[in-house]
Amino acid sequence: xxxxxxxxxxxxxxxxxxxxxxxxxxxxxxxxxxxxxxxxxxxxxxxxxxxxxxxxxxxxxxxxxxxxxxxxxxxxxxxxxxxxxxxxxxxxxxxxxxxxxxxxxxxxxxxxxxxxxxxxxxxxxxxxxxxxxxxxxxxxxxxxxxxxxxxxxxxxxxxxxxxxxxxxxxxxxxxxxxxxxxxxxxxxxxxxxxxxxxxxxxxxxxxxx
Numbered sequence: 491x492x493x494x495x496x497x498x499x500x501x502x503x504x505x506x507x508x509x510x511x512x513x514x515x516x517x518x519x520x521x522x523x524x525x526x527x528x529x530x531x532x533x534x535x536x537x538x539x540x541x542x543x544x545x546x547x548x549x550x551x552x553x554x555x556x557x558x559x560x561x562x563x564x565x566x567x568x569x570x571x572x573x574x575x576x577x578x579x580x581x582x583x584x585x586x587x588x589x590x591x592x593x594x595x596x597x598x599x600x601x602x603x604x605x606x607x608x609x610x611x612x613x614x615x616x617x618x619x620x621x622x623x624x625x626x627x628x629x630x631x632x633x634x635x636x637x638x639x640x641x642x643x644x645x646x647x648x649x650x651x652x653x654x655x656x657x658x659x660x661x662x663x664x665x666x667x668x669x670x671x672x673x674x675x676x677x678x679x680x681x682x683x684x685x686x687x688x689x690x691x692x693x694x695x696x697x698x699x
Contacts, residue, residue, distance in 0.1 A: 557598025
């Protein structure tokens with residue numbers, strides 16, 4: 491069972507044996523809070539058979555969304571050489587427009603450690619230009635510098651795999667709101683680790699197992 495749906499169950503108040511018996515992932519010191527960060531990214535989807543019972547909701551109660559397909563660069567001739575069809579023509583590619591310049595930007599859903607990227611954080615994956623919003627969290631993300639990107643199909647999820655990506659944080663989420671949402675659920679160790687970091691107790695979070 492992949493980790494991102496554990497958050498949905500935890501928020502619903504259900505008990506998961508995996509959350510009480512599996513060790514937490516190896517702790518990584520938080521990255522510097524800068525607008526550009528090099529991070530590890532993974533991918534998830536809600537259509538896997540062992541996740542169907544949880545539906546397509548995020549930990550915030552919103553519907554999971556995949557980001558729009560990245561813009562595919564189109565070759566554009568530098569000059570019109572129609573008079574000589576055999577003459578080589580140089581081409582340039584048109585850069586992908588940034589989505590926040592559009593009237594109604596569409597965000598993909600993402601899962602992360604809310605003490606590092608608080609709920610509501612909006613970021614762009616530089617290599618694709620896609621925008622994502624942190625709406626989820628999970629057991630295997632607690633204490634890790636990894637962001638999980640929601641994909642609409644297993645093929646898209648597997649195609650993405652694990653990638654190191656440069657992201658630009660367009661808007662940081664609210665740590666206080668994240669703490670308010672997480673604090674009632676600290677019986678789950680991955681949530682307790684995030685709460686400790688949000689409260690400034692990094693060492694206590696690091697030594698949790």
